[in-house]
Amino acid sequence: MGYGTPIRILHSLLALSMLTQLAVGELMDVPEVEDEHEAAMNWIMPAIAHEGEHHAAAAGPVVETLGFEVHEFLGLFIGGLLLARIILALTSVPGAGFRDLLPWLFADGRKKLGEEIKAQMAGWKQAKLAPPEEGETVARMVHGLILLASIAMAITGSILFFGWSQTTPQTEFIEFIAETHELVVGGLEALIGAHILAVIIHQRMGHNIIARIKPGA
Numbered sequence: 001m002g003y004g005t006p007i008r009i010l011h012s013l014l015a016l017s018m019l020t021q022l023a024v025g026e027l028m029d030v031p032e033v034e035d036e037h038e039a040a041m042n043w044i045m046p047a048i049a050h051e052g053e054h055h056a057a058a059a060g061p062v063v064e065t066l067g068f069e070v071h072e073f074l075g076l077f078i079g080g081l082l083l084a085r086i087i088l089a090l091t092s093v094p095g096a097g098f099r100d101l102l103p104w105l106f107a108d109g110r111k112k113l114g115e116e117i118k119a120q121m122a123g124w125k126q127a128k129l130a131p132p133e134e135g136e137t138v139a140r141m142v143h144g145l146i147l148l149a150s151i152a153m154a155i156t157g158s159i160l161f162f163g164w165s166q167t168t169p170q171t172e173f174i175e176f177i178a179e180t181h182e183l184v185v186g187g188l189e190a191l192i193g194a195h196i197l198a199v200i201i202h203q204r205m206g207h208n209i210i211a212r213i214k215p216g217a
């Protein structure tokens with residue numbers, strides 16, 4: 001099953017903006033006011049403390065770095081794209097629906113997942129992937145997990161956008177949200193890594209799946 005035009009356009013925008021966002025997120029300096037304990041730790045372990053742009057609590061607001069500002073605004077843009085993807089999932093656009101993205105929520109989806117894993121496991125062990133015509137439930141589930149993890153990033157990121165303080169140390173709640181944001185990104189990077197690896201393997205095996213998602217193809 002191919003994808004409708006809106007899904008194809010959205011995929012190009014999402015792939016480009018998310019890969020940029022992940023790179024910016026890893027490289028940027030986070031403007032953060034430290035409490036006294038953290039300031040002492042950074043003085044003792046400057047090589048380990050990574051965030052940069054630290055000031056003591058008394059020194060006033062911390063300057064926002066360009067990287068952090070780009071991260072904030074790209075994050076809001078990606079949030080908008082994800083909202084559009086959720087709305088598309090409620091329409092009849094081909095390849096868009098929740099049944100495809102979250103097969104494990106439905107009895108027939110779980111049955112298809114079980115059958116596909118059983119039929120294709122031997123190939124996966126030899127780094128071979130079957131063409132989409134022979135079943136795409138597992139691949140679509142991975143796409144669903146990527147979207148779920150992206151939505152979790154967008155929700156925690158939006159809370160941080162409004163709650164992050166540049167004048168005082170963060171509250172416990174904001175610290176918790178920031179830790180969740182960082183934890184989820186590890187899973188998201190692993191999923192996107194697996195996604196891109198699967199695309200490369202499919203292309204090398206001649207399945208030409210890029211034609212299924214490329215706008216205008």
Ligand code: HEM
Pocket residue numbers: 003007011014015016018019085095096132136139143144146147150192195196199209210211212213
């Ligand atoms: C160079 C990077 C990428 C390439 C080459 C690529 C390629 C593809 C291809 C070929 C498909 C169609 C799979 C099929 O035949 O069913 C697809 C689907 C998908 N990809 Fe990517 N992708 C890339 C990056 C990303 C990123 C960064 C994300 C993260 C948001 C992503 C999320 C998805 C999703 C969610 C789908 C399913 C379409 C949908 O339901 O919206 N991809 N991708």
